[in-house]
Amino acid sequence: MDISFENVAYTYQPKTPFEHRAIHDLSFQVSSGTFVAIVGHTGSGKSTLIQHLNGLLRPTQGQVTIGDYQLSSDKKLKEMKELRRRVGVVFQYPEHQLFEETVAKDIAFGPANFGVDQAEIKKRTYEVIQAVQIPEDLLERSPFDLSGGQMRRVAIAGVLAMEPEVLVLDEPTAGLDPRGQKDIMDMFYRLHQEKNLTTVLVTHSMEDALHYADHVIILDHGTKYMEGKPAEVFVKKEELNKVQLDLPEVIQFIFKVEEKFGFRLTYRGQELSELAQELKELIRGADNHE
């Protein structure tokens, strides 16, 4: 589904002493099938933004459009339930929301709520546990006996079982060990492609934004600061530092190479092995001229 924000503002507790304007004048477009990363330091409005995607919040000004659904301050969306089925949100530490006696029941909870029949739920359960790589023999176990990484996968399976078309991920790798982080992100990337999803990733990891996203939106003080292709946005060192963001490590390193050796490598999303090759040639090549 296409996503569009037009001059969106959201104010918490308006007209009270606690009034807080979390986002304002926010406009952007994401076309269906895009993997978009939302980046910004703590308090920049990321969480408020994603709560608009499934109607948990309604803009106080402007308009949010998700596919055919429109959210604005003046009218309530009739098809809210339908929107929430089609936009799946994986919140931070989703394993904290597990509650059922068995893994199978936890996965079934969402679709059952949306009126999916038992046979269909069963079929979907087997599909989603494969997608998140949970072995079948865990289905009848308590989710609370599983490891942290497995619990997170079960929670994600519950969201996938609703067969959403938009998948919203809020810091999905927080607290996982390095291999767990890579496995989970690779899994989301695979799902994104296989199921033709529109994926919205909120992350502190510039590395992940660079590696997985087609498009990156940078927020600062509640509004859009920059957007574009990751390889183009993440080389703008001064602009990013101004909003307290760092460059991805590989790009930082490329800048330091330029400072020390006086020649420039270009980041085009190449693998580390390619980068090493270019580095080697530059070091040797530069020498030939002397």
Next chain:
Amino acid sequence: MRQSFIEFNNVSFRYGEEHPWVLKNVSFVIYPDEWVAIIGHNGSGKSTIAKLINGLLFPQEGEIIVDGLKVSQDTIWEVRKSVGMVFQNPDNQFVGTTVRDDVAFGLENRGVPRPEMIKRIDSSLTAVSMNDYLLHEPHRLSGGQKQRVAIASILAISPKVIILDEATAMLDPTGRLEIMSTITEVQDKHNLALVTITHDLNEITKADRVIVMNDGKVWLEATPREVFTKKEELQLIGLDTPFVSKLADQLTNLGVEINNQPLSHEELLEELWISHSKM
């Protein structure tokens, strides 16, 4: 011989007889004024170690010595005077309604007299640059500020060791750097031991020593430089090496001479510079 500060002697722990062992025959020492990073995959037993050090849990086998005392029901209050812990989520650690009250809480519990208390609150909040926030509500601070207040509360009780259990995991990269520089500054000034439990590979490079846990056992104890030479083995146990080590490996594969496993961009650039000038 150096006097050890924390000692684990053949420690085994499980949550109950029906449960698997979380730690199996674990032994290591930590010296005063040393920074030790404990790493390992999720479920490898890292956080259990932290909870055993200050007597939140007790082992079924083996013994734990902290500052010369064997950790037991009878000694935990004495032990906790020298052990300060900061956890992942600062919201779970706040008790006061203002920053000042929150720091005061630990001092009141220990019966510190009022004039001394005022002095300690001031100096510990100054150490983490939060002395302008005395009357702020802890819950309204940013994630990084909250963690700094949590650290100030710990500093106020003058511990001899600070344990950070994934204390920077919920912060953004800038917040993470700020906290780590605050902590290392404090460690330096007060001569503390520092134990950090973390998944952050770049944070590990700055520690004096690393204990690598795997499946409840000590898998390796070494300097960060030694640890990151074991790239394949680390990946097998769910860990990884930092960007710099990976790039250095790729360069080595291509025949570029890199002698000392570099731990920072600067060290790798220096190696490349040497290699460049030799040609």
